Amino acid sequence: MTTEAVGGVGGGPDLTSWLAGSAAAYTFDRIPPDVLLIAKSCVLDWLGVALAGSRDPVSRVLAETVAAPVAGSAGSTLLGRAGRARVVEAARVNGTAGHVLDYDDVLTAFDGHPTAPVLPAVLAVAEAEGASGRDVLTALVAGIETETRINRAVAPSHYRIGFHTTASVGTFGAAAATARLLGLGPDATAHALGLAATSAAGLKSAFGSWGKSLQVGRAAAEGALAALLARRDATGPADGLGCAQGFAATHADAVDAAAAMTPVGEPWYLRELLFKFHASCYGTHSSIEALLRLRPRLAVSSIADIELGISPQHVGMCTKPLVGTPLDAKFSLEYTAALALLLGRADEGVFTDEVIARDDLRRLAGRVRTRVDPGGTLTRTEVRVTCTDGTLLEEAVDVGVPAAPDRLGQQRDRLTGKFHGLAAPVVGAGRAAEIASLVSELDGLDRIGRLTALTREPAGGLGG
Incomplete structure (x- = not known):
């Protein structure tokens, strides 16, 4: 391993202490209006994805296995379910539900899904603590900004080696966010990050299996637990992030601590956040979008060949030419390309056993080829469709281009439509509308429990 900068920079605090002090310094008043709007969009988007994900077998089996019910108003809400569970278990179950559909937001600087490990930890603890909407937003921003800075220290080798950043580095985001929510000072936050370092893990080899979402739920739970323990004077390894045998040294080929140690707001990484409007791996979205643009100009029956110019990052992530399940298909450039051309969509409704088994879809997927461009990027794909008459x-x-400040409102409106489509089948159209309204005014909400109560399964089902 080579080390560009480890520990203190210029004789200052070590990496963990510096990040802990930074995380503890976030306040609601320091969040710019545009960043606040993006954070609210993160909350709305994740709630919709998690509510829909609560119906997935992975979420159901996990809840039945680990989430022992608690009586009365104790514990925290299990999204999309009637019961409640102990705080850490709720964070685990909800964190899994929020990632199981692979429909949650992404951030290139984080190399993953930033909200997925952080928000379920924050909501579970905030509900139990009686925290406000402002508290939740501040904690969410602190968590996402902190985890992204940590990833900057270990990127790009951490992800390239095979670690699933959302789950591994995301554990620190959940810990930092929960520590901020609990009002922990820099020293206790450093211990929370140190404890998080002992359980920060996740493998890209889990992609396409239950393991991918389960390890994100674990990240939310372990991060929340680390902060809750630190509040009660638990100690973690000194400089668990930057010490000689700490997280960075053991999980990356090169470490650049200076890249992580940038002041609050320099930059605001949330401004680079991207939302997903297709229910598949983000590496498939550029080809889906390109093919949707081409679709009105060709007939599917006339397609002879489809070539996708992809990046090295795509390889192993979403190059699954042979798929057997809808989850496999979400990580297949071939199948998502065929869905875009054949059906004109790649939302959650088309990732079903019935659709994936269609002969016409499989035949079209078989005409898709990939060509690796060594200089390509994960967010851009060049598509070439050759027709039987030779037309190219x-x-x-x-x-990978985030919404400009003057388009954030338009982005929010599009996300609101996505949210209703995901949430209404679970909690009903009326409750979904109430949730969306509360999120839009989240900074004025006195207790987050008013919001989480609406995410539970209605008594008697949707008809009740």
Whole structure:
């Protein structure tokens, strides 16, 4: 391993202490209006995805296995379910539900899904603590900004080696966010991060299996637990992130601590956040978008060949030419390309056993080839469609460009439509509308329990 900077920079605090002090310094008043709007969009988007994900077998089996019910108003809400569970168990179950559909937001600087490990930890603890909407938003921002800075220290080798950043580095995001929610000072927050370092893990080899979402739920739970223990004077390893045998040294080929040690707001990484409008691995979105643009100009029956110019990052992540399940298909450039051309959509409704088994879809997926461009990026794909008469159609789309400040409202409106489509089948259209309204005014909500109560399964089902 090579080390560009480990521990203190210029004789200052070590990496963990510096990040702990930074995380403890976030306040609601320091969050710019545009970053606040993005944070609210993160909450709305994740709630919709998690509510829909609560119906997935992975979430159901996990809840039945680990979430022992608690009486009365104790514990925290299990999204989409009637019962409640102890705080850490709720964070685990909800964290899994929020990632199981692979429909949650992404951040390139984080190399993963930033809200997925952080928000379920924050909501579970906030509900139990009677925290406000402002508290939740501040904690969420602190968690996402902190985990992204940590990833900057270990990128790009951490992800390239095979670690699933959302689950591994996300554990620190959940710990930092929960510590901020609990009002822990820098020293206790450093211990929370140190404890998180002992359980921060996750493997890309889990992609396409239950393990991918389960390890994100674990990250939320372990991060929350680390902060809750630190509040009660638990200690973690000194500089668990930057010490000689700490997380960075053992989980990356090179460490650049200076890249992580940037002041609050320099930059605001949330401004780079991207939302998903297709229910598949983000690496498939640029090709989906490009093919959707081409679709009105060709007939599926005339397609002879489809070539996707992909990046090295795509390889092993979403290059699954042979799929047997809808979950496999979400990580298949071939199948998502075929869905875009054949059905004109790649939302959750088309990732079913019936659709994936269609002969016409499988035949079209078989015409898709990938070509690796060594200089390519994960967010941009060049698409070439050759027709049987020799006609060549080309398109390229980069989905890695975040919404400009003047388009954040339009983005929120699109996310609201996505949210209703995901949440209404679980909690009903009326409750979904109430949730969306509360999230839009989250900074004025006195107790987050008013929001989480709406995410529980209605008594008697949707008809009750």
